[in-house]
Amino acid sequence: MDIVINTFGDVRMIYHEGIDPHAIGRPTIRRGSHVEPTADGYWTADLSPVDGPVLGPFKTRSSALAAEVAWLGKHWLNQ
Template sequence: MQRLICPDGTIRCVYAETIDLASIGHVSISRGSHVEPDPDGPWFADLAPVGGPRLGPFARRSDALNAESEWLHTHWLFPPLD
């Protein structure tokens, strides 16, 4: 699990159960996206909760989850430096 340690001491990551985050300290978890099918069946990853785009359509849920994870790691966890 990749973690970003901010100057104020907080740690940011894309949640996974790889390690027990509570062992590090206080944990605050918030949703980064919604991965759901539309009424016609294709899957979308909506990253609006973190100010991101709506990705898709994807034929499989696993493809939408992979795109969601890649986007979160690239644009939210480790955003490009300006």
């Protein structure tokens, strides 16, 4: 897991239950995407909450979640 702290002391991370965000301050948690099923039984990761694309379709929800985390790590985490 990556945790980024900027020069102002703001912390940014992709939420994971392995770290309690309350342990490092008063968290503001917001949604990074919407992982949802499609009408034909596939999955997409809609990253519009962070001004990103819609990824997919994926055969499994876990594949969509993995793509979501990878995209957030590459394009959002270090902003």
